[in-house]
Amino acid sequence: GLIGIAIVSIVALAALGMFGHLVPRDAAALDRYAASLGFGISRLDIQGNRYTQRPDIAAALALPPGASQLALDTTAAKSRIEALPWVLKAGIHRSLPDGIVVEITERRPAIVWRDVDRDVLLDIEGRELSTLPKGSDLGLPVVTGAAAGPAAPGFMPLLEQHPEIRRRTVEIRRIEGRRWSLHLSNGLLVHLPADGIAASLAWLESRAASGLLDLSLETIDLRVAGQLVVRGHDAPSVGPAARSRHMPRTGTAAGGAP
Numbered sequence: 001g002l003i004g005i006a007i008v009s010i011v012a013l014a015a016l017g018m019f020g021h022l023v024p025r026d027a028a029a030l031d032r033y034a035a036s037l038g039f040g041i042s043r044l045d046i047q048g049n050r051y052t053q054r055p056d057i058a059a060a061l062a063l064p065p066g067a068s069q070l071a072l073d074t075t076a077a078k079s080r081i082e083a084l085p086w087v088l089k090a091g092i093h094r095s096l097p098d099g100i101v102v103e104i105t106e107r108r109p110a111i112v113w114r115d116v117d118r119d120v121l122l123d124i125e126g127r128e129l130s131t132l133p134k135g136s137d138l139g140l141p142v143v144t145g146a147a148a149g150p151a152a153p154g155f156m157p158l159l160e161q162h163p164e165i166r167r168r169t170v171e172i173r174r175i176e177g178r179r180w181s182l183h184l185s186n187g188l189l190v191h192l193p194a195d196g197i198a199a200s201l202a203w204l205e206s207r208a209a210s211g212l213l214d215l216s217l218e219t220i221d222l223r224v225a226g227q228l229v230v231r232g233h234d235a236p237s238v239g240p241a242a243r244s245r246h247m248p249r250t251g252t253a254a255g256g257a258p
Contacts, residue, residue, distance in 0.1 A: 034068035041067050043099035051086040051106055051129070060084060061100070069094055085129050111156065112142045113149035114171075126153040141166075145174030155180055158198050162205040168213060179223070188213060191221045 034040075046057055060080040063071060074092045081090040081102065091103040107123040112132065119132040121140075126149060132138075141159075143152045151174055159166050171183035179194040192200050200222045207213070212220070221229040 030070065032066065032068070034070040035066060038097045039069045040098055041069060041072070041100055043095065045095065045099060045101045046104065047101065048104040049086075049106065052084055052104060056084055057081060057102055057104070061102070069097075072100065085127070109138065109140060111149070111152050112136065112138060112140050113152065114142055114144045115149065116146075120149055122149055122152065124153060124156065126150055141172060142170070143172045143174060147177055148172070148174035151177075155197070158201055161198075162201050164208040165201060165205050168208075184213065186214070188217055189219045191219060191223050193223045193225065196225060 041063060044058060044061075046054055049057065060083070061072075061077050062080065072092075072094065074094075078090050078092050081087055081092070081104070086106045087104055088107045089105040093101050095101050107125075107127060107129060109121050109129060110124040111122040111126075113120040113122055114134075119134055119136050121129045121132055121138070123129060128149070141152075141156065143149065152172070155172070159169065159172070165182070168184045168186070169182050170185050173181045173183060175181055175191075180192045180197070182190040182192065184190065190204065204213075204220075204222070215230075216233055217230050218233050219229075219231040221231070
């Protein structure tokens with residue numbers, strides 16, 4: 001394009017020593033010379049940003065005052081912009097003669113991590129997007145517990161495969177850094193195993209239609225493979241451990257109280 005021809009011409013002239021009295025040879029002076037020819041950067045068009053602030057994008061471009069198109073390293077600038085919290089992908093191109101266009105694709109908020117001293121908004125990959133006021137309700141899945149945020153991306157796709165369980169879940173608790181418990185909208189707490197989560201969720205989803213999750217129960221414990229333990233509100237426990245050949249068999253028991 002025109003800018004490429006102009007830049008190549010300037011560099012070639014400097015390298016060959018032609019018109020040495022007109023064309024400066026050091027980088028800063030060459031940049032000023034390109035700007036004097038009309039290739040200075042005076043327009044910045046940013047597209048696609050909703051959460052990423054314009055000043056942050058401009059700062060990531062790292063262009064000195066009076067810089068020309070010659071000074072723009074699009075590869076380095078792209079990397080700096082994509083390092084901003086909300087940015088998933090960035091595209092940068094020159095708009096002749098004096099403009100730059102930055103196209104932003106932002107990450108989508110997917111999870112709220114309710115940590116001990118802060119609420120953090122995460123995308124589906126677990127990347128921290130921003131902090132939130134404590135107790136914020138954005139209509140997104142809420143995970144709690146130490147290191148729940150980094151662990152959530154490995155669990156959420158499994159939960160999303162079971163729409164009835166997902167619909168009823170209001171909080172996902174990380175327990176002892178190794179397993180999850182689901183707090184459902186009716187107050188029921190479901191303890192999942194450390195291993196065999198997919199099988200346990202599939203079994204739970206299949207039993208939701210039969211009304212298991214609507215019973216007056218306090219907890220459903222699936223931590224031991226092949227074993228179902230339920231606890232009601234009116235008694236410490238509901239009989240001995242109830243075994244069923246229909247229970248998922250993969251997984252191990254997760255010791256410790258929930």
